[in-house]
Amino acid sequence: MQSLVGKHCFITGGSRGIGLAIARLFAAQGADCTLIGRDEHTLLSAVNSLHRQERSPQQHYTAAFDVSTKNGWEKLISDSKLQTCDVLVNAAGVSQNSFLFNTSTSDVNQIIATNLTGTIWSCKYFIPKMMKQRKGCIINVASLLATHGGRGASVYAASKAGVVGLTRSLAWEVGRFGIRANVLVPGYIQTDMTKDMDQKSELSALIPLGRLGLVEEVANAALFLAQNSYAHNCVLNIDGGLSAT
Ligand SMILES: NC(=O)c1ccc[n+]([C@@H]2O[C@H](COP(=O)([O-])OP(=O)(O)OC[C@H]3O[C@@H](n4cnc5c(N)ncnc54)[C@H](OP(=O)(O)O)[C@@H]3O)[C@@H](O)[C@H]2O)c1
Structure with a gap:
């Protein structure tokens, strides 16, 4: 198992949910974390909630930008404080709640740009750093x-299918450089994204474990992927058994 002490982890969508x-768990394991989201205020309160070990040089950072913007990534990647990346977690995402024929062009563009293009940019910009280090771990969500x-989730589902395809292709491409690439496949998890969903009790009844998942349960799966040095090209369901139905 690889220790996270002194490792630098970048987490998009690290401000919430x-x-x-994931950032809280990684920080508790001794990692330095850089949290990425759009809202500086939310990021600051998130980063202040991260564990810092006493008498250790553990440091955490924030970077506020839209992951779908190429210049946001270029600015981040050139920041001299943030030169090493041991673990990259791509969790920034937006959802959809409309049939395709009712989904606006701007919503289609935003979902694809955030969930898929944002993840592509992130991997594209960090892989050269990891190649120089001859090590690294990518965890896409x-x-x-x-x-x-999912009904009312066509564009979202397409964006996430793209993330699975991206990750599996990267596993082919980057393994020889000592970089591992894995993808987490959550079912329904209690976060801001699901808080306004209708019919939660009917949904829970469909899930074999009878409930939505907790963010800590997903974080625990991310920790497994970060630490297990033979985990590569894992497509890890964390869904209370919903995928079996
Ligand atoms: N909750 C679920 O049931 C569930 C299930 C399966 C998969 N997922 C996936 O898991 C990931 C996390 O979801 P969550 O439930 O934790 O969602 P959440 O609570 O709504 O948090 C979303 C995060 O993404 C950030 N974000 C959104 N758009 C962004 C952008 N353009 N640029 C930078 N950051 C952006 C948000 O920060 P700001 O808004 O401040 O920018 C926030 O930190 C997503 O990729 C989601 O699709 C969630």
């Missing part, structure tokens, strides 16, 4: 809807 839970589809 699943990304923040997809969704069960990528493989199962």
Whole structure:
């Protein structure tokens, strides 16, 4: 198992929900974390909630930008404080709640740009750093809807299917450089993204474990992927068994 002490982890979507839970767990394991999101204020309160070990040089950072923008990534990548990247978690995402024929062009563009293009930029910009280090770990966050589809979630499902395809292709491309690439496939998890969903009790009844998942449960799966040195090209469902139905 690889220790996270002194490792630098970048987490997009680290200001809230699943990304923040991953950052909290990684920081508790001794990692330095850089949290990425659009809102500086939310990022600051998130970063202040991260564990810092006493008498250790552990440092955390924030970077506020839209992951779908190429110049946001270029600025981040040139920041001299943030030169090493041991673990890259791509958890920034936006959801959809509309049939395709009712989804506006701007919503289609935003979902694809954030969930898929943002993840592509992130990997594209960090892989050369990891190649120089001859090591690194990429954890992309997809969704069960990528493989199962979802009513009112066509564009979201397409974006997440793209994230699965991206990650599996990267596993081919980067393994020889000592870089591991894996994808988490959560089912329904209690976060801001699901808080306004209708019919949660009916949904829970469909899930074999009878409930939505917790962010800490997803974070725990991310920690496994970060630490297990033979985990590569894993497509790891964390869905309470919903994928079996
Ligand atoms: N919750 C679920 O049931 C579930 C299930 C399967 C997969 N997922 C996936 O898991 C990931 C995390 O979801 P969550 O439930 O934790 O969502 P959440 O609570 O809504 O948090 C979304 C995060 O993404 C950031 N974000 C959104 N758009 C961004 C952009 N353009 N640039 C930079 N940051 C952006 C948000 O920060 P700002 O808004 O401040 O920018 C926030 O930190 C997403 O990729 C989601 O699709 C979630």
